[in-house]
Amino acid sequence: MSEARPREPLKWTAAGLVAGARMAVPAMPVMALFSMAFGAYAAQKDFTLSVATLMTTLMFAGASQFVAVDIWIHPMTGPTIVTLALVAATVNLRFFLIGASLRPWLGGLPAWKIYPALVVLTEPGWLMALRYREEGGSDTAIVLGSGFVLWLVWIAGTVAGFLIGAAVADPQRYGLDVILPVFFTALLVPMWRGTRAAVPWAVAGVAALVAAWVLPGGWYIIIGTIAGAIAGGMQDERA
Amino acid sequence: MSVLEPLVLLAIVVMAITTALMRVGGFWLMGRVPLTPRVRRMLESLPGAIVAAIVLPVIAKIGVVAALAVAAAAAAMVVRRNELLAVAIGVGVAILARATGL
Numbered sequence: 159m160s161e162a163r164p165r166e167p168l169k170w171t172a173a174g175l176v177a178g179a180r181m182a183v184p185a186m187p188v189m190a191l192f193s194m195a196f197g198a199y200a201a202q203k204d205f206t207l208s209v210a211t212l213m214t215t216l217m218f219a220g221a222s223q224f225v226a227v228d229i230w231i232h233p234m235t236g237p238t239i240v241t242l243a244l245v246a247a248t249v250n251l252r253f254f255l256i257g258a259s260l261r262p263w264l265g266g267l268p269a270w271k272i273y274p275a276l277v278v279l280t281e282p283g284w285l286m287a288l289r290y291r292e293e294g295g296s297d298t299a300i301v302l303g304s305g306f307v308l309w310l311v312w313i314a315g316t317v318a319g320f321l322i323g324a325a326v327a328d329p330q331r332y333g334l335d336v337i338l339p340v341f342f343t344a345l346l347v348p349m350w351r352g353t354r355a356a357v358p359w360a361v362a363g364v365a366a367l368v369a370a371w372v373l374p375g376g377w378y379i380i381i382g383t384i385a386g387a388i389a390g391g392m393q394d395e396r397a
Numbered sequence: 398m399s400v401l402e403p404l405v406l407l408a409i410v411v412m413a414i415t416t417a418l419m420r421v422g423g424f425w426l427m428g429r430v431p432l433t434p435r436v437r438r439m440l441e442s443l444p445g446a447i448v449a450a451i452v453l454p455v456i457a458k459i460g461v462v463a464a465l466a467v468a469a470a471a472a473a474m475v476v477r478r479n480e481l482l483a484v485a486i487g488v489g490v491a492i493l494a495r496a497t498g499l
Contacts, residue, residue, distance in 0.1 A: 184480040185480070188484060209400065209409070212401070212406075213413075216412075217409075217412055222416065233402070234404035236404075239408045242411065243411045246412040246416050250415070250416045254419050254422050254426075256447065257423035257424035257425075257427075258423035258424060258440060258443070260424055262437055265428060272424070273421055276420045276424055279420055281448075285448075332488070333488040333489070335463075335491075336459065336466040337487075339451065339455045340466050340488060341470075342448045343474075344470045344487070346448045355442075363449035366454050378454050381450075387440070387446055390441060391442070393438060
């Protein structure tokens with residue numbers, strides 16, 4: 159994310175929305191498979207289609223939805239709602255950092271142009287937006303465009319998975335358990351800027367491995383990421 | 398059965414609001430923190446840091462099948478900048494590796 163190219167002034171156009179939607183196409187199959195797996199899982203766990211669809215529509219955060227379904231109880235109680243809120247906060251804490259990383263690029267925009275895009279932001283949309291920016295792109299509407307269509311895919315996939323059910327409920331059978339790491343790695347490859355810039359990545363990976371080993375739940379993602387960011391901050395300025 | 402009753406609705410709305418606050422909170426907060434070069438470098442390390450922090454523990458958990466799948470996808474991405482192809486190759490390698498008993 160070096161300032162390699164001269165930047166055009168930022169804009170936010172309808173054409174950018176369309177370009178964002180088009181940019182999101184490679185992420186759609188992965189999103190669809192994941193949301194289908196969630197729909198199937200919710201069906202298995204005795205959710206009604208309306209509850210599963212509402213959750214998927216309002217949250218749009220796969221990992222936390224799976225955990226929520228896991229600890230869900232019928233009938234729902236107040237204390238469980240508190241637990242669910244804590245799960246949503248911790249599992250989705252990484253979005254806090256993801257949003258933070260967009261500040262240098264999008265900080266100058268009026269709130270109504272950026273906050274809707276943040277609400278439908280996911281890792282794939284974020285990584286693709288950063289690459290677009292790095293390649294000199296200046297239309298910030300792509301963030302909303304890609305987030306919005308991926309959100310629609312997410313909802314449709316949940317409904318489809320709920321109805322199809324068992325066929326997608328066994329992720330390991332079709333290699334679906336590796337699809338997320340595979341996809342995220344693929345999105346990261348174009349961001350490779352040599353070994354020096356990758357030192358923070360390595361720090362993050364090692365810290366996450368250690369944290370995953372000693373801590374329960376999904377804390378390793380946050381701990382690893384923060385360790386990597388600190389390592390990045392400590393590197394001295396060099397070309 | 399979890400039907401749409403008031404407490405279920407409340408649970409979903411509370412989780413949705415919490416998630417949305419996470420999504421907007423970091424961006425909002427960074428508007429109140431001076432973007433020094435150091436902070437900027439930290440933010441620029443985030444994409445790789447998050448991906449590494451998600452991917453490596455999954456590889457450690459699943460094992461050599463996941464390592465092969467991720468390596469194959471990365472290699473495919475280096476050769477051809479095509480995410481879908483890379484994902485297909487990565488997942489294909491995982492299926493093949495399992496078929497051979499890994």
